[in-house]
Amino acid sequence: MSESIDLTVDFAGLKAANPVFTASGTCGYCNELADFMDLSRLGGFITKSITPEARRGNPTPRIVETDSGMLNAIGLANVGVDLFIKEKLPAIAQMNTLVFVNLAGQTMEEYVAVAEKLSLRKEVAGFELNISCPNVKEGGITFGTDPAQIEQITSRVKNAVGGKVLMVKLTPSVTDITATARAAVNGGADALSLVNTFPAMVIDIETRRPILANRSGGLSGPAIKPIAIYLVHRVFTEVAGPGHIPIMGMGGIRTASDALEFLLAGATAVAVGTATFAQPDCAIRIIQGMEEHCRRKGISSIRNLIGGLQ
Amino acid sequence: MSESIDLTVDFAGLKAANPVFTASGTCGYCNELADFMDLSRLGGFITKSITPEARRGNPTPRIVETDSGMLNAIGLANVGVDLFIKEKLPAIAQMNTLVFVNLAGQTMEEYVAVAEKLSLRKEVAGFELNISCPNVKEGGITFGTDPAQIEQITSRVKNAVGGKVLMVKLTPSVTDITATARAAVNGGADALSLVNTFPAMVIDIETRRPILANRSGGLSGPAIKPIAIYLVHRVFTEVAGPGHIPIMGMGGIRTASDALEFLLAGATAVAVGTATFAQPDCAIRIIQGMEEHCRRKGISSIRNLIGGLQ
């Protein structure tokens, strides 16, 4: 019964204690969740998007709930890389888990600038390249839909990360996600993460205005899970799997069963986003649930499930 | 109080009693819903997809529920155009509402063949060209993502519909929906309908297989509504509005408020799909709710709301 299950996974050469990460923008910069979970039990942690300068982000309302989901238009609000290094990295150093810094910017140069400043910091295990944020006019999603630009930005940032792992985050809002995934791989991505949120809108019929001050925002949460699973599976079978590129799967994960669906579809690890808002210790519960599942099904290593869809 | 509200809309030259239609594939061929509503009260009715020959469709399971949504992979099961004419048109003739026949096929010729057979039938007010079904290998979504093919098929079918209204149904799963919308308009579409379902997958973690026999299916229901609203609004502001092409908005509509959101975003009419399964008289309730809304807000004609987003 108490035989231990091996939950570790190899993620682009990094050894994660288990496949469960917290998703960018939904878990703060560092130890915000420490009151609700032991952060060292996470497989890993992905910071909010960091830009070269501090950004105030969009006016409020920045979020609105939808059926089984929510829209956000935070607008990449963050303290900027310098303050991040000064104020947040010390706490990150104490977290004792794999930390990925999510990179954002308005131009290629900005992404590179952030990457360079962090490339030598041992607190940082890797980077997630956010080229798929639907909530900023500049940069963001426009980079993320054009394969040529994806390849170029990936290779430029890859040169700046000083050998650390570079994961490229894809938007689901494209005609053919295998084309964007392939472009990232060609540009030198060590891993892919998908999906980011879907551009979406909620209208207040009383005022006839969009609820969000930014008018539109990105849809996340359980609502999008079945689309995310489909896309992860396509990228795994057509791009990542053959090239042995690990996938960080995300989109609507709330339970261990959800996370296991992503692993079976081809994800090597998963990130929990919106669900953490409703249940701050959600990621830890998922890790426990995965372990129970393996025990019940007689699976000795979680790695046996990756891409295991029949 | 009882002053009458004008709910009529002009849809590509057709006068609809109100803006509420039932969506293709979710309301049968003709009078299946008659036990639950007076069909003549509908703004209009869109039949299941009709193909030249009868199609059995996919094996079961063909549906699976998801958070606030469902996947379907019916596979365009239908009786074929000849049996449709023989067995269903007589009932359609009695329905006393605008009926659109949804056209599907594996090749352009097949779409044209169905359109021609129905082009002279006075029971049929118009056609909806389904080039966005995610559940069949041939035809379906591949036509629906390539602007050049969309323009070509639209113009060929337009020539076959004998002057009846031709509405082209768009898939949401493209990088730029304004490009596909514009292609349909260039091909001669009289109206656009959006959105069809999103390709998606649900995996049974016990058996490690997809739940659907077809492996993947199309996601519909309230889960997708905010994405659909966003896309309708984009198509309205960038393509349809300027060209005065009406939009049939759909995706997750369940209440009058939902329907009004679509009108404000730019839809001239809306179609109710998945919600009818949970509440068979849903469309009629929506019509009532729209009327109440107008009365409460002192709006004399529902047309004043179309595209009214501030």
Add this chain to the structure above:
Amino acid sequence: MALRRLFTATVYRNCQIRPGYWRADLDLDSSGCEAFSEVQPGQFAELRVSDISLPPAQEVPANLRDLAQRNIILRRPFSFCDVHAGPKGIRIGVLYCVLGPATVRMMSLARGDQVSLIGPLGKGYTVSPEKKYALLLAGGMGAPPLMHLGEYIRARYPEVTPIAFLGARSLEHLPYDVHIDNEKGAYAAEYDRIGVESHIATDDGSIGFRGFVTQCVEQWLKEQAIQPEEAGLYSCGPEVMLAATVALADKYGIACQVSMERMMACGIGLCQSCVVATKGKGETGPYKLCCMDGPVFDGKDVVFE
């Protein structure tokens, strides 16, 4: 097409009958009573359960905790274990097995709660009044409609003797109050109460006949030396069991009706999600709709997958 309606029912009672198995009794409103006045055993209704609260975490079976969190929107099909017309109207019994988000929520229904229903739907069993025996074959949760059928036959066809054969993997999967009697052997109290003889079969022999319920029936047919025209088979349960029942019926030349189950999005013929392959000219004939042409089909017509 018989009368079918969208109406409201009020929960009279909802209780666990054994771990994992529950029974809800619902009082129909006047529109429902009208619609149900001619209900046939084997018909079903679509219940709306999306607005019901989730039971407290500790009451949700551990294996369903994840599934239970799903926000549901579709109705769910259920048949009836009995339909009683009383002076105040019609009360129907729904026996259900807790196995997913909808049935987990149903656990928290309480007296007085209101539930929306659409029904009665589909085609039920057709009783052959000339047959001496109506053999009711239930596998697992196949029980409910056959219980109703047993009672229905007792009430309307005094010449026909219903006999139930109730199968399950093992004792704890039998959704009955099973008794053992020196004379009758193992039997279900629920069937006893409606005056129907019952036989129990478990795959593992944990109670009653050891083996499949079809084997149990076959033994009975032989022992009693039943002639094909004397008996009709009415069955409901997992698809493998139904296929075995049809094979048995073929072998003995006995007429056989099967109640099929499909995932249903609508239950009223709108969505084509619930198709059942039927025999036709070629390999297989057209698909039929489980919700409209079924759920009860003539065993001869169905192609099992």
Add this chain to the structure above:
Amino acid sequence: MALRRLFTATVYRNCQIRPGYWRADLDLDSSGCEAFSEVQPGQFAELRVSDISLPPAQEVPANLRDLAQRNIILRRPFSFCDVHAGPKGIRIGVLYCVLGPATVRMMSLARGDQVSLIGPLGKGYTVSPEKKYALLLAGGMGAPPLMHLGEYIRARYPEVTPIAFLGARSLEHLPYDVHIDNEKGAYAAEYDRIGVESHIATDDGSIGFRGFVTQCVEQWLKEQAIQPEEAGLYSCGPEVMLAATVALADKYGIACQVSMERMMACGIGLCQSCVVATKGKGETGPYKLCCMDGPVFDGKDVVFE
């Protein structure tokens, strides 16, 4: 950072106090009691309400029928109208206004139901013990935390006299049991019970002072010839009212704290959804988080939008 926890509370009572306004009393579990042992008035908790059933259709206010159907996933922030430590633990009161999918569901909470909470969260009011008067300005549903604050001051700061000024559009939007007395004029029984003098203001004059609550306070300040250093303003309500309160405080040079409201996805500093613009070097300074740096801010720091 003070203690905050994810814990479970049990509903002790939930009832309508007047149309559209409800009050739920919750008994905290031991972990909650520990976390709440030092709660400040103006702090809040995030309630999980997604698993609660929808009340029967006829009980849902007509204007909320459509909204009520939304399947919810996020928690909702609520402050407390009182926090009582008894021998068996801590009981908190939540006063709520029914205006959307979450609060509609809360109507169906019943004694014994369990609710998940995260709290206490954010920064509450800081009482200035040297001021003679604590003037509590509540607009509409701004009532709850100020009621708690009034009681808190009465219990701990005997030198400070809290006086409540309660405003709303009209009588039926006042979430209190309003009484009229020859001597005191219109007052709220809830405040009377905790020994706090209260004044009522309605925009339409349907009861009490006719005009905004800020005008009512201003009149009182003048009548009583209050010196700036004698009073502190503590306010909670719609943003326009808070802005007017800050303007008033500025005019009279009185210290002022305001409790801000924002749509919150997390309540614990994860999502950046709840920002409040604050004054800084330039036009506006950095955004602060309503859930962590607030909800109570110094009136001087906030830039109203």
